[in-house]
Amino acid sequence: MRSLPNHSSLDKPLLLLVDDDPLICDGLSLALSGRFEVVTSHARASCLQLLRQLRRAPDLALIDLGLPPLPHRPDEGFALIAELLRLSPGMRIVVLSGQSDEGNARHARTLGAAEFVGKPCHPAELQQVLERALAFQSLAGAGGAGDAVSPLIGNSPAIQKLWVQLRQYAELPFPVLIEGESGSGKEIIAARCLHHDTRRRHRPFLALNCAAISPNLVEATLFGYARGAFTGAVTSKPGYFEDAGEGTLFLDEIGELPLEVQAKLLRVLENGDYQRLGETQRRVSQARIIAATNRDLRKEVKSGRFRADLYHRLSVCSISAPPLREMGDDKIVLLDHFRRVYAEQAQQEAFALSEQATTRWLDYDFPGNVRELRNIVIRLTSKYAGQVVDLARLESELDLPDEPLASGLPPSSASGETASEAIVATATQRLRQREPFSLDRLLAATERGYIEAALKLAHGNVSQAARLLGLHRTTLYNRMESSAREG
Incomplete structure (x- = not known):
């Protein structure tokens, strides 16, 4: 595993390269180092550990699907895609894999990968793919395109219900729990609707992904620490609660918070009290807490992994981010919004869907939610700008079920037999x-x-x-x- 990036390289995009073949890692690192600062890992576990040590989140990830302990299967790579986006939702992921059948490519894209490239691939071609992914990442976070990732576009009953909940809770000082599947836009709801569109808009908005921090650093990160509180604490440092002031502190993946830290968070929610690690001085937080999770916290409570009292305190004001499959014709509204924004930003003509492709678009469940829809639009914009996308072209981008592998066992009987x-x-x-x-x-x-x-x-x-x-x-x-x- 290569060393962490130094300060002199911070002007380069940071690329995370994950492949179980050291020769591939070394060769690609050398070939891409002129444009990117490259850090490497050879397995999912070591990659996640590396990610928590980096001084900044990678802009891009280039990963293989076949990773230990099952290098002959894509499962570890699929799991890594989901984990990377959970830890850093803004990261753009490109898959470089020898397991390049169309089913694997579709599923990787559904999980959130921006591109899928089969091995072998010439480094110059690969750099072009990475540059394209990086360009669209910049568009997603720039100016008008920032609104493009909003899940609040549309008029479906699910969106109308969400707006009702937001109007009820936006100006309240109480904590809010946002529940929803991955890719459904929970951080956008927190940042835009529960902070920037309220009277707290001029106060800080800080976001902390609880899954992205090593468990033994969570407490110090949240509450701060005094000099000498632990090895390496050479100076005192405020935590997120202190830095948030009277603004908003967004705690994503709240279900990943260690139990001992959950107890201290509950105390803050009840009376605002907290202490820096290594101090006895009482401090009081004025920040509003917004938490988010894609887990069922009720099940986590029953299993003993989440405190019941903390769950009840957080869920007084609860919001559900609807999955895209429940948004009906809003899929077309989102399609129109995304393709307009990305065509304008890329200075290209927008693509159009054929009648059959439009029907298929409406029928598709989008298991990756708004994130998946956005990535599909980005790929179609880059491939078919100004063209009509037919059914075959569209279906090549969707994660459709394969033909049944075994038809020997009947799923049901129409005659009523058992x-x-x-x-x-x-x-x-x-x-x-x-x-x-x-x-x-x-x-x-x-x-x-x-x-x-x-x-x-x-x-x-x-x-x-x-x-x-x-x-x-x-x-x-x-x-x-x-x-x-x-x-």
Whole structure:
């Protein structure tokens, strides 16, 4: 793993490169170092640890899908995409992978990857892809395009309900909990609707991603610390509560907060009291707390991972960020807004969708929510500016389900027979055909199908997929490895 960037390189965009092949890391680092400051890692765990140590968040990430401990499968890469965007939502991710079948490419883009490039790729071509991703990242955060990521565009009942909640809570001094799926725009809601559009607009707005900080540094980051409070504390430093003053402190991924820090946060919410780490002096916070999560905190409370009293204190004023699949025709409103903004910023003509493509756009669920929709528009703008995008072109950008891997087991029976009877009937019919048949192959194909489905639903998170399948995580890993060997 390369050293952290030094101060002299801060004028270059920071590129995070993750590949399990040291030769690829070294070669690409050398080839791209003229344009980017490059830091490297070889596995998901070490990458996440590195990310928490960096002095600034990477502008870009270039990652392989096949990472340890399962380099022959894309699961670790999929999980890393989700983790990187959870820790740094503004990062633009480009996938460079030998596992470049269209299904993997579509799913990587659904998770939030901006581009997918198959190996091998010439470094000059790769740099162009990175430059393009960086340019659109700048557009997303500049001027008028900043509004382009807003989830509050549209007139659907889901958006109208959100506006009602925001009008109720915007000016109140009480904490607010924003719940919603990844990519649904929780930070935009906090920053724009609960801070910049209120009387606190002239006060600071500070955002802290609780998942992006090492657990042993969270307390010092939030509350500050005194000189000598711990090794390396050579001077006193205020924390986020102090710096926020009478403004707003946004705590994203609140479910990642360690239990011991949750107790101290509860005390601040109840009476404003806190202390710097290593001090006894009482301080009082005037900041308004807005928390956000994509987890079900009620389940976290039941499992003992989140304090019940803190949850009840936060959820007095609760807001739900709607997923895009519930927003109906607002998908077209968002499409029109995004393509206008990005075409103007890129000084290109906007693309158009054919009638069939428009129907498909409305039918698509957008599992990656507004973030996925925006990335699709960016890719279509760069590929088909001024052109009509037909159904085939559009579907190549969508994460559509593959054909069933195994059709030997019927999902249901229209005649009212039980599932067991339906299976027996199907098996009898197949065996009567006296064609070559292997029960082991059928069962293996069915198992692979369920594993792939669970991993997709869990966005590559093996632990979540194991829970969906009713398996222990280790058991699922063993079956995945066995399936890969036999496949």
